[in-house]
Amino acid sequence: MSSTAPVTVTVTGAAGKIAYSLLFRLASGLVYGPDTPVRLRLLDIPSAVTAAEGVAMEIEDCALPLVDSIEITDDATAAFDGANAAFLVGAMPRGKGMERSDLLSANGAIFRDQGRSINAGAADDIRVVVVGNPANTNAYIAHRHAPDVPAGRFTALMRLDHNRALSQLATRLGAPVAELDGVVVWGNHSATQFPDVSYTTRAGEPVTAGLGRDWLADTFIPRVANRGSEIIAVRGSSSAASAAGAAVDQMRDWVHGTPGESWTTVALPSDGQYGTVPGVVTGLPCRSHGGEWEVVEGLEIDDFQRARIDASVAELISERDAVHALGLTD
Numbered sequence: 001m002s003s004t005a006p007v008t009v010t011v012t013g014a015a016g017k018i019a020y021s022l023l024f025r026l027a028s029g030l031v032y033g034p035d036t037p038v039r040l041r042l043l044d045i046p047s048a049v050t051a052a053e054g055v056a057m058e059i060e061d062c063a064l065p066l067v068d069s070i071e072i073t074d075d076a077t078a079a080f081d082g083a084n085a086a087f088l089v090g091a092m093p094r095g096k097g098m099e100r101s102d103l104l105s106a107n108g109a110i111f112r113d114q115g116r117s118i119n120a121g122a123a124d125d126i127r128v129v130v131v132g133n134p135a136n137t138n139a140y141i142a143h144r145h146a147p148d149v150p151a152g153r154f155t156a157l158m159r160l161d162h163n164r165a166l167s168q169l170a171t172r173l174g175a176p177v178a179e180l181d182g183v184v185v186w187g188n189h190s191a192t193q194f195p196d197v198s199y200t201t202r203a204g205e206p207v208t209a210g211l212g213r214d215w216l217a218d219t220f221i222p223r224v225a226n227r228g229s230e231i232i233a234v235r236g237s238s239s240a241a242s243a244a245g246a247a248v249d250q251m252r253d254w255v256h257g258t259p260g261e262s263w264t265t266v267a268l269p270s271d272g273q274y275g276t277v278p279g280v281v282t283g284l285p286c287r288s289h290g291g292e293w294e295v296v297e298g299l300e301i302d303d304f305q306r307a308r309i310d311a312s313v314a315e316l317i318s319e320r321d322a323v324h325a326l327g328l329t330d
């Protein structure tokens, strides 16, 4: 029997592949827990509304006790009105041979308009996870069009990169993922990202020295950074269930907190920490306490890390400048 007030959750791209995994996890209580009902708002474009209705029918057919209501709409204003959480998934995905930069112009306008709708009508505690690519810059665009919403309420999904890094490392070490802590993926959700295990421990003991710089530079970093492309090449379409799982992880930790001193990776508007650029949505080590993300401060950065972080931040700056040139931000 549920006991707390329902949470209103908007999912855009509701007829798409990621949403098909994400919505059922939300409806099962994986973000808000077993006592909190969810009011699901499904937003998609007019031509996809019928398919979104089919997804809603399937959610109904699961007879899930936490589903308070399901609304389907092609109207962003209605979709975000009173929303406590928004998963901005809806966008054109990257196909074979496409670079993420090709998506900037195609998807940027979507996030400008949705930022405006969130600013106009979302609840005061709105939490936004941008999944649609290029996720960091789309989150940047949305937050720039929501001046009444605190910047820290706009995040982009880099938990998938974080989870990929954890999994690759666990395999290399023959360690359970649960024993690993202190991974961070700096920068952009793109091939320039820097998955960094400099601070990583296994059951409290440092692991980095035993991994070898060659393995880290030549195998681990490119494998994690190019995993999205590898999935597209092997699977024939971009990651879906793993992306949905990571989006759930990110929102759950945001709402419920990260344990103790542990951190995770979140892309959020930087305050300039670690030589990143203020305002730009950047992957950083973050803890969640009291329902807010806090960037972990004071980690030492060596020359190798500095060069990698700077390269990814440079790409984010070029994306920021490109969307400005396209008229998508002031």
Ligand code: NAD
Pocket: 012, 013, 014, 015, 016, 017, 018, 019, 043, 044, 045, 048, 089, 090, 091, 092, 093, 094, 110, 130, 131, 132, 133, 134, 135, 157, 158, 160, 161, 189, 238, 239, 240, 243
């Ligand atoms: P998909 O093509 O299966 O679904 C996208 C859906 O978005 C479609 O139903 C489409 O109609 C809808 N849509 C398009 N424009 C919209 C708008 N203006 N408002 C609402 N809905 C709209 O794609 P998918 O596989 O679900 O991927 C969605 C996005 O997520 C892509 O941009 C993809 O590149 C990205 N992605 C990000 C990550 C990450 O880690 N950040 C991982 C995987 C995929």
Ligand code: LMR
Pocket: 093, 094, 100, 133, 160, 227, 228, 229, 231, 238, 239
């Ligand atoms: C992923 O990381 O799987 C997605 O962002 C797909 C992509 O376009 O790289």
